[in-house]
Amino acid sequence: MRVMLLQLEILxxxxxxxxxxxxxxxxxxxxxxxxxxxxxxxxxSQNVELLLQESSIHPDGGSLVVFATVDVDAIQVTMSGExxxxxxxxxxxxxxxxxxxxxxxxxxxxxxxxxxxxPGNADEPAxxxxxxxxxxxxxxxxPSAKLNLSSVTAINSHICNTIHQITxxxxxxxxxxTEPAPAGSDQ
Numbered sequence: 001m002r003v004m005l006l007q008l009e010i011l012x013x014x015x016x017x018x019x020x021x022x023x024x025x026x027x028x029x030x031x032x033x034x035x036x037x038x039x040x041x042x043x044x045s046q047n048v049e050l051l052l053q054e055s056s057i058h059p060d061g062g063s064l065v066v067f068a069t070v071d072v073d074a075i076q077v078t079m080s081g082e083x084x085x086x087x088x089x090x091x092x093x094x095x096x097x098x099x100x101x102x103x104x105x106x107x108x109x110x111x112x113x114x115x116x117x118x119p120g121n122a123d124e125p126a127x128x129x130x131x132x133x134x135x136x137x138x139x140x141x142x143p144s145a146k147l148n149l150s151s152v153t154a155i156n157s158h159i160c161n162t163i164h165q166i167t168x169x170x171x172x173x174x175x176x177x178t179e180p181a182p183a184g185s186d187q
Contacts, residue, residue, distance in 0.1 A: 017051070030057045035075065036067075048072050052089075066093030092135035094166055099128045131170070133163055 021035040038049040053067040068089040078084040137158070139151050 020050070025054070026056070028057050028059070030055060050075060060098075062095065062097040064093065064095045066091055068092065090136045090138055092133075092162070094131060094133045096170070097130045097132075099130065129170075131163075131166060133159070133166065135159065135162070 016039045017036045018039055019034050020037050023033045025031045025033055032055060034053045034055070036051040036053055038051060048071075050070050050072065051067045052070050053065065055066075056064045058064075068091040070087065070089070074084070074087040077087065137155050139145075139147055139155060
């Protein structure tokens, strides 16, 4: 859990995180739902930033972290038993899966899905991981508004920055080569 908190601290733009609530979710101790408070200089007692986070660890090594910012009023509504379905959430998350070893019947060169051959050795274990990032972004509060170039540029910059921060955190956690594949690539 501490490694995930450190990774999320990077995503909270320098603010540290404090776990306010922890609910176990499954048999693995790291499978949980947490309510985290972002401790930053801009927070006051009237302006508290919270993250609702779900993390899941798969026994084969994959991990999933999904989170969304929520306000205190939304948490109070939920805790009082009222209907939380109106609470707006813009989730963001990432999944990390270890690379799989080639199948036992793999040869020294395999054919990829697009017909190209790639070198490989069935006797060598695979290294690295696959990082998948997903986020829901509100580009405009007006439903009928059209996206303009500056909005697309800002969203693209936010996505690229997020991927960079996650890969930096993975490198710091002992990860190897973690450069993201270019957008639209089959890697």
